[in-house]
Amino acid sequence: MTHDLTPDEYRTLLLQAPGSAFDADTEQPDLLKMFTPSSHRRALDPDVTVVLGARGTGKTYWTKVLETEELRKVAAASYMIPRLSGLTVTTGHGRGGGSGAAYPTRKIVRKLVQQAPDGEEFGEFCENFWLAVILVALDVPTVVHLSSWQARIDWVAEHPEECDSALWDRDRDAQHYGSPHLLIFDALEHLHQDRSVVDKLVSALFAVALDMRLSYRNIRAKIFVRPDMYASAPKDFADASKLDANRAELTWTPENLYGMxxxxxxxxxGLEAEKFRALTGPWHPQGDGRYTAPVEVIADPERQEKVFGEMAGLYMGSDHRKGYTYTWLPNHLQDGNGEISPRTMLRAVSKAAEVTRDRHPGHEFALHHDAIRQAVQDASQIRVAEIKEDIRWAAAAVEKLRGTQVPMEPSVVIHIWSTESLAAELRKLLEDSEDGSGPADVGDYFGLIKELTALGVMTERASGAVDLPDVYRLAFDIGRKGGVSRPRKTAK
Structure with a gap:
């Protein structure tokens, strides 16, 4: 049997391997496909309290891995963190909630916030809210058996000594049974539609989690949060500076993405994967059906460029003047912060294989360079769909710039937003929205530009002009001289 892969066989692999679902909320982590980039090791350390990650970088994915014992053991072995294997893991917040969950739904949170006191007392409410959630997650009977979340929060406020005793008891239990308890908090942007409320709730969660980190040996909290939310949440509590030393970031380098x-x-x-392993090996079987690649295949850019070159050729055209395929693809998929969503990368490769199969079936490589360009446009649509789901106000703001061309002066952006009554539209959007939170101030257009830049949706040139990365620009039909062409409108 020959180990060479034909373009068609490569194409089959590239169509199948990314999977059919590109949404972390619907796709469950798969044992065989689970990849552990070296840059994410610290994020899974049980002692790391805060994990920063932009949309699509793996916050929900790693939450699900940590919740699943089999996958957690794989991560423990891969990252050489044996403590991961012996954890008891409970989710303290995520998408969902409801009956039987350790945390309340968004509607319940909204009701609790409406009934909460104002001013400094609201900060106390926020801390008591999270302590109630933690006690339920730790299955403290006195709190679990109360009839409502409001009753649980009231109990925490009225019984501080009993609350402390319950946490100490759970800490001792965890030590006695040799199973430290890890509480995971994710999807915090879905707590409430008012960003100021979210900031206060997240700030209180940071304070409570840090206090647990300093007070108990066997109870830990891990908070997955967007970088912009981490930055905007007040940190005016004791020892807040220790959070910065106790955080990690979910980043994906091009080497990580190609390694994945x-x-x-x-x-x-299938046979195609067997041939691929033979061509790029030696791969090492793990005994659970998984194989691990040689280190250079998942980490060395020169080796990776050769491997990808077998699938896509070295250049985005006839020679290097059109760009090198290996670097061109991630460069055009990254956002304004240089971040690339793994799902965006997988979608782009899958789409490029599909377009090549349909339009360039006789091409010498599995991926045609024109198909890669079109795949970037398709990936842009996916990325924008993601922010419309999680950061709707950001999508609404950029939508107002459709049909324009960047770079443009901030004053032009603000003029367009003012003329189009963006502030009123955002207020209505946030009132009607059940998901995601809004900006700090919908009427502060300079502030909106700064927030969009922090999110990576916009960028600022040295001249101060506003620009957009291709991964957002293309889907919003915004032009740029010398950039990847916008999708052409099909004649009806």
Whole structure:
């Protein structure tokens, strides 16, 4: 049997390996496809309290991995963190909630906030809210058996000594049974539609989690949060400076992204994957059906460029003047902060294979360079769909710039937003929204530009002009001289 892969066989792998679902909320982590980039090791350390990650970088994915014992053990072995294997893990907040969950739904949070006191007392309410959630997550009977979340919060406020005793008891239990308890908090942007409320709730969660980190040996909290939310949440509590030393970031380098792609190709069932492993090996079987690639295949750019070159060619055209394929793809998928969503990368590769199959079936490589360009446009649509789901106000603001061209002066952006009554539209959007939170001030257009820049949706040039990365610009039909072409409108 020859180990060479034909373009069609490569194309089959590239169509199948990324998977059919590109949404972390619907796709469950898969044992064979699970990839552990070296840059994420610290994020999974149980002692790290805060994990920063932009939309699509893996916050929900790692939450699900930590919740699943089998996957958690794989991560423990891969990252050489044996403590992960012996944890008891409970989710303190995520998407959902409801009956039987350790945390309240968004509607319940909204009702609780409406009934909460104002001023400094609201800060106390926020801390008591999270302590109630933690006691339920730790299955403290006295609190679990109360009839409502309001009753649980009231109990915490009225019984501070009993609350402390319950936490100490759970800490001792965890030590006695040799199973430290990890509480995971994710999807915090879905707590409430009012960003100021979210900031106060997140600030209180930071304070409570840090206090637990300093007070108990066997109870830990891990908070997955967007960088902009971490920055905007007040940190006016004791020892707040220790949070910065006790945080990690979910980042994806181009090497990580290609390593993830190659890992999936080598772990896809079938003859094509077997051939791919033989060509790029030696791969090491793990005994659970998984294979791990040689280090250079998942980490060395020169080796990766050769592997990807076998699939897509070295250049985005006839020679290097059109760009090098290996670097061109991630460069055009990154946001304004240089971040690339793994799902965006997988979608782009899958789409490029699909377009090549349909339009360039006789091409010498599995991926045609024109198909890669079109795939970036498709990936842009996916990325924008993501922010419309989680950060709707950001999508609404950029939508107002549709049909324009960047770079443009901030004054032009603000003029467009003012003329189009963006502030009124955002207020209505946030009133009607059940998901996501809004900006700090919908009427502060300079502030909106700064927030969009912090989110990576916009960028600021040295001249001060506003620009947009291709991964957002294309889907909003915003032009740029010398940039990737916008999708052409099909004649009806």
């Amino acid at each position: 792609l190659f890992h999936r190709l080598g772990n896809q069932p």
